[in-house]
Amino acid sequence: MxxxxxxxxxxxxxxxxxxxxxxxxxxxxxxxxxxxxxxxxxxxxxxxxxxxxxxxxxxxxxxxxxxxxxxxxxxxxxxxxxxxxxxxxxxxxxxxxxxxxxxxxxxxxxxxxxxxxxxxxxxxxxxxxxxxxxxxxxxxxxxxxxxxxxxxxxxxxxxxxxxxxxxxxxxxxxxxxxxxxxxQATSPDSHFTRGPACSLPGKHGRVTLAGDKLIITTHGVREETRLSSDQEILDAYRKRFGIELDRVP
The missing domain is CATH 3.30.2140.20 (Arylamine N-acetyltransferase fold)
Structure with missing residues (x-):
């Protein structure tokens, strides 16, 4: 390594x-x-x-x-x-x-x-x-x-x-x-197969992208935004998580 x-x-x-x-x-x-x-x-x-x-x-x-x-x-x-x-x-x-x-x-x-x-x-x-x-x-x-x-x-x-x-x-x-x-990766009974999700903790909360929903929690207050295009989703993966994707999961 x-x-x-x-x-x-x-x-x-x-x-x-x-x-x-x-x-x-x-x-x-x-x-x-x-x-x-x-x-x-x-x-x-x-x-x-x-x-x-x-x-x-x-x-x-x-x-x-x-x-x-x-x-x-x-x-x-x-x-x-x-x-x-x-x-x-x-x-x-x-x-x-x-x-x-x-x-x-x-x-x-x-x-x-x-x-x-x-x-x-x-x-x-x-x-x-x-x-x-x-x-x-x-x-x-x-x-x-x-x-x-x-x-x-x-x-x-x-x-x-x-x-x-x-x-x-x-x-x-x-x-x-x-x-x-x-x-976990293949069964319909696994919660991981139900939809894509990506999450990181922040200084005062957490940021999560679940499908097309961007969820930002700060000091216990949750704010949810629905992203309207594939490009917005790809941009969120890059800006929020440092993940570069060529297509939306």
Whole structure:
């Protein structure tokens, strides 16, 4: 991996030491720079869970991706920088409180003085790493997070009191997520196949382009604009997210 190119994509210098401060900077800059998006699904592009392919997409072509892509490549970067980082399988909580299947989400666990959760692939989630052994609530710009013991040694992560996902403790390889990634990209039951979406956090909110709707949230106030032409949509991808496309997803 060309670590210098990846760090340049994030706009950060190479950290001197793989510590918590460096992890915080890397996660915050990754979230601020690399969009959470599912555009490949709606452009007919294959999603390849291979480090070289992900590096080409996210760093060289300056695209984003969804959890398997973003956290898969981020974990590889962290390892190159000297962090003890592994992928973990997680089941995502559905709106009705039931759990999705194993490998529903790929999260990154980093072992430092204690285990940390560093997730750059779950959309609106913690801007900074979370202590996985914490017993108290953890404040973050995106809300208040709790990590709780779950059955069979798993860990539940809650955001503002709402369960988000349940993490297994066992490390996983990136290729173990391939079958579920394929399902997410092709099944009519997957929410990723229902329409293109691209999102980035801002200093005081978030900007999202969902189909032809540009949604800007600032200090909790939501403003929605419907874009009237393909060119407006392509311009929004370029100006808001730094993504150059030759056609609308």
């Amino acid at each position: 060309d670590v210098a190119a990846y760090l340049a994509r994030l706009g950060v210098d190479r950290p001197a030491t793989p510590d918590v401060a460096a992890l915080r900077t890397l996660q915050e800059r990754h979230l601020a720079t690399v969009p959470f998006e599912n555009l490949s699904i709606h452009l007919g592009e294959p999603i390849v869970l291979d480090t070289d392919a992900l590096f080409d997409k996210i760093v060289r072509r300056r695209r984003g991706g969804f959890c398997y892509e973003l956290n898969g490549l981020f974990a590889a970067l962290l390892r190159e920088l000297g962090f003890d980082a592994v992928l973990k399988s997680a089941k995502v909580f559905r709106p009705d409180g039931t759990l999705g299947p194993p490998f529903d989400h790929a999260a990154v666990s980093v072992e430092l003085d204690e285990p940390w959760l560093a997730d750059v692939g779950f959309g609106r989630f913690s801007r900074f790493p979370l202590r996985l052994s914490a017993t108290e609530a953890q404040a973050d710009p995106e809300g208040e997070f709790l990590v709780l013991d779950a059955p069979h040694g798993d860990i539940d992560v809650l955001q503002d009191g709402k369960p988000q996902y349940r993490i297994e403790r066992r490390p996983r390889a990136l290729d173990e997520f391939v079958p579920t990634s394929f399902w």
